Amino acid sequence: MKKHSLTHLLAATALAAVAACAQAGQAPGAAADADIPMSHRDRVYTAEQFSNTVSVTDPMDNKLLGVIRLGDPSPGNFSPLYKGQVLVHGMGFSPDHRTLAVVSIGSNSVTFIDTATNAVKHTTYVGRSPHEAFFTPDGKEVWVTVRGENYVSVLDAATFMEKTRITTPNGPGMQIFSPDGKYGYVCSSFNPETVVIDTATKQTVGRVKQDSPFCPNIAATPDGKQVWMTLKDIGRTMVFDAKPPFAVIKSFDTGPITNHVNFAATKKGSFAYVTIGGLNQVKVFRTDDFSQVATIPVGMLPHGIWPSGDGTRIYVGLENADALAVIDTATNTVVATVPVGQAPQAIAYVPNAVPAQAGDGTQGLQAPGLSGQVAHLTLVTPRARKAPGAENNAPTSVSLFDQGLLQVLQASATGLEPRQPYVLALSDQPDGSGVLQPLANFMTNPAGAAIVNAIGPIRQQIQGATPTDSKRYLVIAPQSGGKPGTPVQVQSL
Structure with missing residues (x-):
C-alpha cells in the first residue's frame, strides 16, 4: 500500500472514531x-x-x-x-x-x-x-x-x-x-x-x-x-x-x-x-x-x-x-x-x-x-390527611432550611385554584380548624401553583419549643376580603 493511501486510511479511521463518540456534545457545546x-x-x-x-x-x-x-x-x-x-x-x-x-x-x-x-x-x-x-x-x-x-x-x-x-x-x-x-x-x-x-x-x-x-x-x-x-x-x-x-x-x-x-x-x-x-x-x-x-x-x-x-x-x-x-x-x-x-x-x-x-x-x-440541615413536611387535602401514604402524593412540599435560630420556609404549592389569593398559615389544630396565624400571602399562577417563602422560628413552633408549648400545624387557606377561609390543604400526619 502506498504511504499516502495508508495515511488517508488512518485519518479516516480516526475521524470515524471521533464521529462515533460525538453523540451527546457537552452542553452548551x-x-x-x-x-x-x-x-x-x-x-x-x-x-x-x-x-x-x-x-x-x-x-x-x-x-x-x-x-x-x-x-x-x-x-x-x-x-x-x-x-x-x-x-x-x-x-x-x-x-x-x-x-x-x-x-x-x-x-x-x-x-x-x-x-x-x-x-x-x-x-x-x-x-x-x-x-x-x-x-x-x-x-x-x-x-x-x-x-x-x-x-x-x-x-x-x-x-x-x-x-x-x-x-x-x-x-x-x-x-x-x-x-x-x-x-x-x-x-x-x-x-x-x-x-x-x-x-x-x-x-x-x-x-x-x-x-x-x-x-x-x-x-x-x-x-x-x-x-x-x-x-x-x-x-x-x-x-x-x-x-x-x-x-x-x-x-x-x-x-x-x-x-x-x-x-x-x-x-x-x-x-x-x-x-x-x-x-x-x-x-x-x-x-x-x-x-x-x-x-x-x-x-x-x-x-x-x-x-x-x-x-x-x-x-x-x-x-x-x-x-x-x-x-x-x-x-x-x-x-x-x-x-x-x-x-x-x-x-x-x-x-x-x-x-x-x-x-x-x-x-x-x-x-x-x-x-446541610433541613426539615421536610408535606401538605395534603383535609380528606387525605389520615390516609396511609398520603404524603407520597402530596400536592405541596415544604422545606425548613436551618439558618441557626431561624428557618427559611419554602413551599412548592400545587393543586390550588388558578390565579387566586391564598395564605400559608399556622393553625393550633391538626385539621386546620383552629385560629390561623398567617405566615405568607400568595397568588397562584395560571397552573394553580406557587413557590411560597417565609422566614422565622417556624420549626420551633411546628415541633413545640418545649413540652408545654402549643404545637402549630401548617395549612393553606383561600383568602376573601383579606381574611382566610377554611383550609384546603393541611399538614400530613
Whole structure:
C-alpha cells in the first residue's frame, strides 16, 4: 500500500472514531464535539440560594467534596455592613472548563471561581437582580441577564469588567448561545417575548412570542437546530427553530412549576429532559417528534438540570430536598442521590474541571455545616390527611432550611385554584380548624401553583419549643376580603 493511501486510511479511521463518540456534545457545546468520558477530574456544581453556597460533587462516586461559601445565612446577611453574596442562584462555565460564573440575585453579583482551586478570582457587580450568566462559545465574553432591569450586561471574560449592554424587553430571564456562537437567545421573565441577538453586532435579529411572560430557562440543542424554553407560570414548554425566521415548532403542556430543560444523546436518539417542580418529576421527550418517552420520579421540587460530558448521566438539583439526583440516561432511572446545600437552583457539570497538576481539587472547600440541615413536611387535602401514604402524593412540599435560630420556609404549592389569593398559615389544630396565624400571602399562577417563602422560628413552633408549648400545624387557606377561609390543604400526619 502506498504511504499516502495508508495515511488517508488512518485519518479516516480516526475521524470515524471521533464521529462515533460525538453523540451527546457537552452542553452548551456542539453535537460534533467529542464526548468526554466521566472521570474523577469532573465536577458537578450546584448554586444554593438559602445557604449561599456552591456545593462541589465528584460524579464518579457521587460524593459531596464540600462547599464554596459565598455568603452567610440569615439573619447575618441582613446587616448593612454585610459583604457576602445573597441568593446564590445562576451558574455557567467557560469553554476551557477553568472558570465558573455564579450569579447571586440578592447582591447583584457574578462571582468567578477557579475550578482547579475553588478560589474566587473576581466578583463583578451588575444591575438589579441578575439571573444567569453564560460565556460565549469563543470564551471572550460573559453575558449576564439583568432580570430586574431591561438589558444583558456583557462582561469581558479576561478582565471581568462590563464592556457594553444589550437592551432587551423588560425582565430578561436567561440567555444561551447557538453552538456555533452566532446567536444569543434571550427569554423574558416579565414579558411574553424572547429575542435573538447577533453576538457579533449585538443587534436584535429575531423575536419569538412566548405563550406566557415567565420563562426561567432556555437551552439550545447541540445539533444547532432547536431552542427549548420553559414557561414556569403556565407549566408549558416551547420549542422554536434556532435559525431564521426563528419560527415556533412546538408548544405543549408539561406540568406545574416547569423549571429547566437540557439535553442528552444516547444510542436511542436525542432527548430533552425537563424538570417539573410541582410533580417532583423529570419528563423526557424526543427532540425529533417531541413524544414523551419517560417520566422519572426524582424527589422534591426538581430545578436545575445538566448532562455529563458523555451524556450517560443527567444531574438534577432538588430544591426542596437539598440534594442532587443522578439519572442514568440509558435506563432513565435515578441511580444515586447526593446531599448538597440549601435549595439548589442552577447546576453545571464541568468535565475535566480539575487538571492533573491541581491535585485532588479539594482546596478551599468547607464542610456543609448549617447548609446541610433541613426539615421536610408535606401538605395534603383535609380528606387525605389520615390516609396511609398520603404524603407520597402530596400536592405541596415544604422545606425548613436551618439558618441557626431561624428557618427559611419554602413551599412548592400545587393543586390550588388558578390565579387566586391564598395564605400559608399556622393553625393550633391538626385539621386546620383552629385560629390561623398567617405566615405568607400568595397568588397562584395560571397552573394553580406557587413557590411560597417565609422566614422565622417556624420549626420551633411546628415541633413545640418545649413540652408545654402549643404545637402549630401548617395549612393553606383561600383568602376573601383579606381574611382566610377554611383550609384546603393541611399538614400530613
